[in-house]
Amino acid sequence: MTNELHDVQADADDLRSSLVDLAALVTGARGLPELLQLVAVYAAKAIPGADGAGVTLLRIERPDNRVEALAASDPFVAEIDEIQYVTVNEGPCITAALERRTVRSGSLGGEKMWPRFGPRVGRLGIHSALSLPLLLPGQVVGAINVYAxxxxxxxxxxxxLGELFAAPAAVAVHNAHTLSQAIALTSQLQTALATRPVIDEAVGLLRSRTGVTSQEARERLREMSQREHVKMIDIAQHLVDEAVRRARARHTDG
Known part of the structure; x- marks a missing residue:
């Protein structure tokens, strides 16, 4: 009885420690892959018996259950996830996310829920799995997969204990994903703002040379880009640079 009480206390301490680590994650200071990997490491620590864990961002509204991001606490977990998402497209994470419930198995090699996934993983020497959906109100963010x-x-x-960890983990993962998307969008907007003046100059050059409208000039740039397999901004920059070179040559000759 004393040993059992000690084990329960130790498990509670591990969970508490992992939740403290999870709460300390500052999403702005880390990229999405690094944060997901840390969540996977903390999950493996929080759940008794775990030999490794993985975190998956999964878009279940798509027909192919598209995986947006993966992270693993150990290399063998990454190998299992490759089987689950790429080779057979079935397994505990997909079930947990689709059905919005925790699923577990103690004998993957003979598991009837995943007849293609289970035997492959069992042959790797992994026999137990616990998958916890990462849930927010009205939304499935992904899942945590724990293996032994x-x-x-x-x-x-x-x-x-896994479900106690998964609840705040869902918030952390969702926030990190949202921030990652916002950063990517900001970068795209900054690029668009930086390239627009050059494209506008190229449009003006084409209009002055050919008499076409602005829309027609942009379409010509787009066609040149597709035909030459070169980015539109590079085509525009080349036209502007060439015009500048010719103007300077005329000035020098004059």
């Missing part, structure tokens, strides 16, 4: 080499490793206690 032994059979029947994850019991009700492990599942309870």
């Amino acid at each position: 080499r032994g059979k029947d490793v994850f019991d009700d206690h492990a599942q309870e």
Whole structure:
């Protein structure tokens, strides 16, 4: 009984420590891949019996259950995720996300829920899995996948601790993903703002040379870009640079 109480206390301490680490993550200071990997590491620490864990961002509204991002605490987890998402497109994470419920297995090699996934993973020496959906109101962010080499490793206690960890983890992962998308959009807008003057100059050059409208000039730039397999901004920059070179040559000759 004393050992059991010690184990329960140790599990509670591990969960508490992992939640403290999770709360300390500052999404702005890390990229999405690094943050997801840290969440995976903390999950493996928080759930008793885990040999490794992975975090998946999964778009389940798409027919192919498209994976947006993956992270693993250990290389063997990455190998399992490759099987799940690329090779067979079935497994505990996909089930957990689609059905919005925790799923677990203690004998993956003979698991009937995933007849293609289970045997492949069992042959790798991984027999237990616990998958926890990352849920927000009205939304599935993805899932945490926890694996162990032994059979029947994850019991009700492990599942309870996993679900306690998954709730704040869903918020952290969602916030990190949202921030990552915002940063990418900002970068795209900055690029667009930086390239627009050059494209406008190229449009003006084409209009003065050919008498076409602004829309027709832009379409010509687009056609040149596609035909030459060169970015539109590079085509525009070349036209502007060439016009400047010719103007300077005429000035020198004069």
